[in-house]
Amino acid sequence: MNKVRLIVASLLALCAPAMAQDEPPTPDSVVAEAAPGEWVPIAPEDILVMELAPAADGSAREVVIQLLPPPFSQPWVKNIKTMARAHWWDGKSVYRVVDNWVAQWGGGDPELEMDPGPLPEGVVSPAEPYESTMICQDAGLDVTYCDPDFASPASPDPYVSTGMGAAGHVEGWPVAFQFAPEAETNLIWPVHCYGSVGVARDLAPDTGTGSELYAVIGHAPRQLDRNIAVVGRVIDGIEYLSTLPRGTAEAGVYAERSEDTPIVSVRLASEMTTPPAYEYLDTNSDSFARYVEVRANRHDSFYEIPAGGVDICNVQVPIRPAQ
Amino acid sequence: MNKVRLIVASLLALCAPAMAQDEPPTPDSVVAEAAPGEWVPIAPEDILVMELAPAADGSAREVVIQLLPPPFSQPWVKNIKTMARAHWWDGKSVYRVVDNWVAQWGGGDPELEMDPGPLPEGVVSPAEPYESTMICQDAGLDVTYCDPDFASPASPDPYVSTGMGAAGHVEGWPVAFQFAPEAETNLIWPVHCYGSVGVARDLAPDTGTGSELYAVIGHAPRQLDRNIAVVGRVIDGIEYLSTLPRGTAEAGVYAERSEDTPIVSVRLASEMTTPPAYEYLDTNSDSFARYVEVRANRHDSFYEIPAGGVDICNVQVPIRPAQ
Numbered sequence: 001m002n003k004v005r006l007i008v009a010s011l012l013a014l015c016a017p018a019m020a021q022d023e024p025p026t027p028d029s030v031v032a033e034a035a036p037g038e039w040v041p042i043a044p045e046d047i048l049v050m051e052l053a054p055a056a057d058g059s060a061r062e063v064v065i066q067l068l069p070p071p072f073s074q075p076w077v078k079n080i081k082t083m084a085r086a087h088w089w090d091g092k093s094v095y096r097v098v099d100n101w102v103a104q105w106g107g108g109d110p111e112l113e114m115d116p117g118p119l120p121e122g123v124v125s126p127a128e129p130y131e132s133t134m135i136c137q138d139a140g141l142d143v144t145y146c147d148p149d150f151a152s153p154a155s156p157d158p159y160v161s162t163g164m165g166a167a168g169h170v171e172g173w174p175v176a177f178q179f180a181p182e183a184e185t186n187l188i189w190p191v192h193c194y195g196s197v198g199v200a201r202d203l204a205p206d207t208g209t210g211s212e213l214y215a216v217i218g219h220a221p222r223q224l225d226r227n228i229a230v231v232g233r234v235i236d237g238i239e240y241l242s243t244l245p246r247g248t249a250e251a252g253v254y255a256e257r258s259e260d261t262p263i264v265s266v267r268l269a270s271e272m273t274t275p276p277a278y279e280y281l282d283t284n285s286d287s288f289a290r291y292v293e294v295r296a297n298r299h300d301s302f303y304e305i306p307a308g309g310v311d312i313c314n315v316q317v318p319i320r321p322a323q
Numbered sequence: 324m325n326k327v328r329l330i331v332a333s334l335l336a337l338c339a340p341a342m343a344q345d346e347p348p349t350p351d352s353v354v355a356e357a358a359p360g361e362w363v364p365i366a367p368e369d370i371l372v373m374e375l376a377p378a379a380d381g382s383a384r385e386v387v388i389q390l391l392p393p394p395f396s397q398p399w400v401k402n403i404k405t406m407a408r409a410h411w412w413d414g415k416s417v418y419r420v421v422d423n424w425v426a427q428w429g430g431g432d433p434e435l436e437m438d439p440g441p442l443p444e445g446v447v448s449p450a451e452p453y454e455s456t457m458i459c460q461d462a463g464l465d466v467t468y469c470d471p472d473f474a475s476p477a478s479p480d481p482y483v484s485t486g487m488g489a490a491g492h493v494e495g496w497p498v499a500f501q502f503a504p505e506a507e508t509n510l511i512w513p514v515h516c517y518g519s520v521g522v523a524r525d526l527a528p529d530t531g532t533g534s535e536l537y538a539v540i541g542h543a544p545r546q547l548d549r550n551i552a553v554v555g556r557v558i559d560g561i562e563y564l565s566t567l568p569r570g571t572a573e574a575g576v577y578a579e580r581s582e583d584t585p586i587v588s589v590r591l592a593s594e595m596t597t598p599p600a601y602e603y604l605d606t607n608s609d610s611f612a613r614y615v616e617v618r619a620n621r622h623d624s625f626y627e628i629p630a631g632g633v634d635i636c637n638v639q640v641p642i643r644p645a646q
Contacts, residue, residue, distance in 0.1 A: 158480070158632035159634070195423070204624065204627045218542075219542050220637070222637065227621075227628055238422060242566075243565075243569065245566060295546070301526045302526055304527045304549075305550055307482050307548065308482070309480075311482070314543070314544070
């Protein structure tokens, strides 16, 4: 059964277990000591592998994206899987890169001489909201912290400051909550952090299909939360997007199509013959709780003043190649 | 007289003045409508111009850094000005780039076959703390919000959650505060955001000289606040650092010195014959208050749900070439 781990719960001054060595724990040392059973494999059907054209020196550029699990953004995730199976992105490009903002790729804009062609059958802009309803004690998500007492988190989030809200992790993902007055049904939504992948769209009420996606390559643009469908995160190869030249035309689109970075292919790992495999540190595990605590309170030799808190996007969920 | 503008003050649901057009204001439109008198020129002696070696296509790469004014980090700022006047960085390099973290340059490490040579006379690691004492009603900084009632900011900052704290802006810079119980003396310190420039150092108690500097090229690493001297921010050309290839050796240092990006020169604008000139939007101005409010509450056509809050590093102080 899944449990929600709120940051606030991890920031209580819990006594960490005694360390074998003298040096206080670091986030890295906590992760290194996590038990094998605390790591969760990522399903191959939730991994998207985007192969960009080789770099100028001929080296490969593979960007690996993990898609969000239920209940988050599933209509868009379904579209994206349909498009990947149809090889829809093959031959398209990364055509927009804005410093401290996003790198964007996909179908492109006919006005940019990028006719994307027809979408695969069944791919339409969903009418669903960007938030999910979280029913306390529901079988799907057993929420440990549905209690309204969580209205005063020790580690507050300025983006959920109206009413009772909090930020935390569920199923390995950073999320924000808004608690309903009766604590019966609550809202939960995935948040935008560095590396988050979202669905580009036109003005509301358009919600986008997923044919054009972006990855965040700067400070967390949390104002986009609940306004755009977050569908995943880059778990490997973000540097192949974050180091691309910044676009100089309107909104950071490249002025010439020749500046675009071509996409060779986008595939679901479940359809590849030799897929990459990854695992993440269970966000309900004891090691993850310690990891959050240590990220908020650094006592190793480099630090003199522990921060005493940490924002949700500064708690990167540990992800590694499957062991 | 300088006043402190806390984010919380700007987030109160103030009625914005009526707009001429129908479209609700955006951060950009608020900045565009700011009065000329609300812009503050940046003194040439507070601007550092770093010219990197030209890019592969021969184009120039100029990174412009604004140094912090008093009372912040002044011993390090003084060192940096001394080194710039001595042309100390000329011929050195950017030798470390870590994705979602920092690009670092300067004196380098003898172990990396980068003997930096002797520092200019008088440049030593300061013994001063990273925070400044802020005396309420002092002539230097007339702090509007020294009242302990600011213990419950509407837009809370998880990094100042212990006791009474808040984040806001003073003299055009993002800062955090810690209020003393009697509200007589308080602590104030500059925070790490995207583009912030800080002083690389060895393990504490070393504080660094400023001979090696870094710029943040990812999500705000706020855990470094009060643990490293923030000395400035990149105000132009950050993309020449953020797009550099990431280092593959230990801690993101380049494996080979041939991968480094050479520094042609670092000069104070006050010593240049044709210096660049910039101005920032006064953070005590009415336009800045509206800018913060609109950043926290987007009502223009793209947005459906205003966030209702904003974190300190998502309020980039508007800076532009002097008009």
